Amino acid sequence: MLTCSTPPPDAAVSDIVCFTCTGEDCQSLPTTEAPELAGGVFDQGAIDLTGDGVPEHVRLEGAQVTIHQDSVEVWRSPEAWEVVDVALGDPNDDGRNEVFVVFWREDETGQRTNQPFIIGYRGGYYRELWGGSPVGFPITEVELADITDDGRQDILVIEERTLAVWQWNQWWFSHVWRSEAGAYHHLHVGRDEEQQAMMCVQVEKE
Ligand SMILES: [Ca+2]
Ligand SMILES: [Ca+2]
Secondary structure, three states, X not given: OOOOOOOOOOOOOEEEEEEEEOXXXXXXXXXXXXXXXXXXXXXXXXXXXXXXXXXXXXXXXXXXXXXXXXOEEEEEOOOOOEEEEEXXXXXOOOOOOEEEEEEEEEOOOOOEXXXXXXXXXXXXXXXXXXXXXXXOOOEEEEEEEOOOOOOOOEEEEEEOOEEEEEEEEOOEEEEEEEOOOOEEEEEEEEXXXXXXXXXXXXXXXX
């Protein structure tokens, strides 16, 4: 006799999956226990953007990013930007820290576009150091970490329905790896026993 099986009521609706990566590929790790959840969408953080050893404070409130230096607001994202996530670090591998910002905005034709920008402090000013063209797959979350263990930070992103690793390549980011499609949320960086960075994400069961 056939019986219909339904998932038990307490079945998890999502898993946390972690990946380790080389410069060419990423491999998912067998889930042993859920690592502590940190990361996900940015809230606030501190990093030295000016290079004087004193950290500046970066906050994401609503859809706007602000930078405070000595408790004074020194930069604010344009009102036209609807910021979705922020990561702090050295995404362009020049030895200086910046703010990596992903936002939506309307172009001249009224179309909403999703773009990554790098904001940094150079020559006494906070400014856009690099502005990426609109991306084909909207970025919903970003983190910076040296996941490939080559001493350079990688850009980890959820791009709509894939998880991807990018690396700065002179003027643009090149893809190192892209996952299969899935419902990914809450991107964060964990550490394995050797303290090597790994990329962890919540995957909804579909
Ligand atoms: Ca500083
Ligand atoms: Ca940099």
